[in-house]
Amino acid sequence: MTSSPLVRFENIGKNYGKIVSLKNITLEIGANEIVGLIGDNGAGKSTLIKVLTGVETPTSGNLYIHGRKINTAGYNVRRAHELRLETVYQDSSLGEKQPLWRNFFVGRPITNWLGFIDVKAEKKIAEHIMRTAIGFRSAGISVDTPVSHLSGGERQGVAIGRAMHFDSDLIILDEPTVALALKEVQKVLDFIRSIKAGGRSCIYIEHNIHHIHEVCDRLIILDRGELALDTPTSAMTYPELSEFLLSLHTPTSGAN
Amino acid sequence: MDERAETSTPPIAAARPRHSLGEFVGRLAKIEGAAIALVLILLLVLFMFTAPRAFTGYRIYMSFLATVPPPMIIALGLTLVATAGEMDLSFPSIVAFSSYVFSALYQNYELTWLAFAAALLTGSVLGFANGLIVTQLGIPSLIATLATLFLWGGLVTVVSNGVSVAIPEIVNETIHTIFVGRIGVFPVQILWAFGMVVLIWFILHRHRFGEAILFIGDNPRVARVVGIATNLEKVKLFTLMGVLSAFAGVLLTMETNTYFSSQGMGYLLIVIASVFIGGTSIFGGSGMVIGTMIGALIVAIIEAGLVASGIRGFWTQFFIGVVFIVSVTMNTAIADPDKVPLLKRLRSRARN
Numbered sequence: 381m382t383s384s385p386l387v388r389f390e391n392i393g394k395n396y397g398k399i400v401s402l403k404n405i406t407l408e409i410g411a412n413e414i415v416g417l418i419g420d421n422g423a424g425k426s427t428l429i430k431v432l433t434g435v436e437t438p439t440s441g442n443l444y445i446h447g448r449k450i451n452t453a454g455y456n457v458r459r460a461h462e463l464r465l466e467t468v469y470q471d472s473s474l475g476e477k478q479p480l481w482r483n484f485f486v487g488r489p490i491t492n493w494l495g496f497i498d499v500k501a502e503k504k505i506a507e508h509i510m511r512t513a514i515g516f517r518s519a520g521i522s523v524d525t526p527v528s529h530l531s532g533g534e535r536q537g538v539a540i541g542r543a544m545h546f547d548s549d550l551i552i553l554d555e556p557t558v559a560l561a562l563k564e565v566q567k568v569l570d571f572i573r574s575i576k577a578g579g580r581s582c583i584y585i586e587h588n589i590h591h592i593h594e595v596c597d598r599l600i601i602l603d604r605g606e607l608a609l610d611t612p613t614s615a616m617t618y619p620e621l622s623e624f625l626l627s628l629h630t631p632t633s634g635a636n
Numbered sequence: 637m638d639e640r641a642e643t644s645t646p647p648i649a650a651a652r653p654r655h656s657l658g659e660f661v662g663r664l665a666k667i668e669g670a671a672i673a674l675v676l677i678l679l680l681v682l683f684m685f686t687a688p689r690a691f692t693g694y695r696i697y698m699s700f701l702a703t704v705p706p707p708m709i710i711a712l713g714l715t716l717v718a719t720a721g722e723m724d725l726s727f728p729s730i731v732a733f734s735s736y737v738f739s740a741l742y743q744n745y746e747l748t749w750l751a752f753a754a755a756l757l758t759g760s761v762l763g764f765a766n767g768l769i770v771t772q773l774g775i776p777s778l779i780a781t782l783a784t785l786f787l788w789g790g791l792v793t794v795v796s797n798g799v800s801v802a803i804p805e806i807v808n809e810t811i812h813t814i815f816v817g818r819i820g821v822f823p824v825q826i827l828w829a830f831g832m833v834v835l836i837w838f839i840l841h842r843h844r845f846g847e848a849i850l851f852i853g854d855n856p857r858v859a860r861v862v863g864i865a866t867n868l869e870k871v872k873l874f875t876l877m878g879v880l881s882a883f884a885g886v887l888l889t890m891e892t893n894t895y896f897s898s899q900g901m902g903y904l905l906i907v908i909a910s911v912f913i914g915g916t917s918i919f920g921g922s923g924m925v926i927g928t929m930i931g932a933l934i935v936a937i938i939e940a941g942l943v944a945s946g947i948r949g950f951w952t953q954f955f956i957g958v959v960f961i962v963s964v965t966m967n968t969a970i971a972d973p974d975k976v977p978l979l980k981r982l983r984s985r986a987r988n
Contacts, residue, residue, distance in 0.1 A: 475854035487862035
């Protein structure tokens with residue numbers, strides 16, 4: 381990772397009025413790297429993601445994507461898509477009554493000049509991605525299956541597969557395993573591994589540090605708007621990680 | 637989606653032995669409009685017994701093939717609107733308004749094609765205004781278009797001074813022959829209506845506009861996240877609805893040779909009934925174009941059939957109401973039996 385990183389935050393700060401949400405954050409996301417983002421509610425995880433995806437404008441600092449400085453004033457969600465950053469939200473990325481192939485291409489369908497959709501081509505590509513990149517093995521699922529028939533884990537798979545197909549360099553997963561059964565969680569973790577195998581990067585936001593420790597290359601911990609830890613996963617065992625997190629929670633233990 | 641059912645069914649059926657009749661019915665029901673087509677056939681058979689003289693001749697069929705196109709065309713537009721999870725109640729007034737524009741231009745200036753174009757333009761402007769009211773003022777479409785039903789209806793009554801316009805000479809014009817002429821005894825307008833069925837089917841199931849409609853109706857938040865300009869698409873949708881209503885209005889005016897200000901009001905119930913009898917989801921996100929076509933035929937057949945059976949015309953609306961409730965329940969049950977609380981209870985009792 382000596383070449384320019386995919387994303388670089390440089391002294392990024394964000395205030396909402398008097399409330400400081402992010403303080404001087406400097407960190408990098410490298411190419412083909414799975415980064416786990418950990419932190420309590422209000423630690424600044426979502427703000428950091430919102431700054432990255434153009435939903436919020438930072439109060440201070442610089443943002444670099446693909447090595448180029450982003451003019452944060454003119455940066456928005458559309459630009460983020462153009463720069464190939466894709467966010468997969470927990471429950472608001474798929475149309476439930478619509479078949480899988482439509483969900484795959486919605487928003488950027490393959491059409492002729494009149495705007496009519498090439499259904500055959502879309503189904504074929506959707507089929508291919510589902511079988512290979514995402515590895516849907518379940519026999520009951522075809523590209524015509526409505527999303528409402530899929531399990532929670534499979535839905536995350538569709539959303540991740542979609543992001544990968546559209547050549548996203550960085551896929552941001554916002555707590556994808558919330559409310560999933562254990563078996564489903566394993567599926568999602570497999571999808572995350574397929575992101576790595578596909579040569580892309582991922583920011584994985586998660587409450588369950590066990591999952592994070594299992595699949596991530598690097599761990600980033602935010603605490604009250606500040607960067608508390610940025611370390612390769614290999615440098616920290618799971619018990620060490622959970623101990624570190626507990627130490628953050630001890631109320632101002634070592635203060636003066 | 638229906639042709640998927642048709643293409644994928646045979647190999648599966650061949651691969652394993654036939655199961656129950658219920659499974660066969662279940663698979664048949666998945667083909668768009670199949671279940672509702674069965675209702676149409678049952679009604680036809682019923683009326684052949686109750687009114688054999690009328691229903692075994694061709695005249696009655698030619699008669700409703702002449703009268704069903706306007707409500708069918710409006711219902712096709714409303715199918716798209718309902719699929720987007722919206723509603724439009726203002727179409728009777730758009731029918732009247734465009735009908736007035738057409739009649740007045742013909743009567744005063746002998747314009748035919750230009751009058752037709754002006755009528756469609758009127759419909760598109762009124763529909764566009766509906767779209768703006770819904771998206772920019774944020775009034776739910778059910779209420780917004782109830783308001784514009786009065787607004788456009790009131791406006792056209794004022795403009796026309798409340799008097800009707802008769803245009804009997806229209807029957808000698810080419811435009812009349814093209815839109816509502818007869819091939820032998822066969823009314824041409826039904827061909828236009830079927831043409832619209834094909835067009836609207838392709839828009840909903842094969843065009844990116846239709847995909848936007850499906851996702852907006854399914855979940856507006858998802859639609860926004862995936863990059864659909866929901867407000868823009870809704871304005872386009874209401875504009876299209878206005879144009880279709882105007883087209884229906886012109887067909888009606890040419891068939892009856894008159895404009896009157898309450899023209900189209902009779903369509904309010906039957907158009908809405910056609911859409912939901914046809915199986916379009918009352919919750920949005922799924923629309924049945926073929927179903928709407930059959931729904932419109934069912935409603936027309938009920939009207940003609942009851943009268944021909946010697947039942948007083950007053951019963952028509954009652955009967956349409958009955959078929960309305962039965963069909964919507966049936967359609968919901970086919971999609972998911974557990975969505976009908978009564979069926980859900982019966983099923984769980986049967987299991988225990």
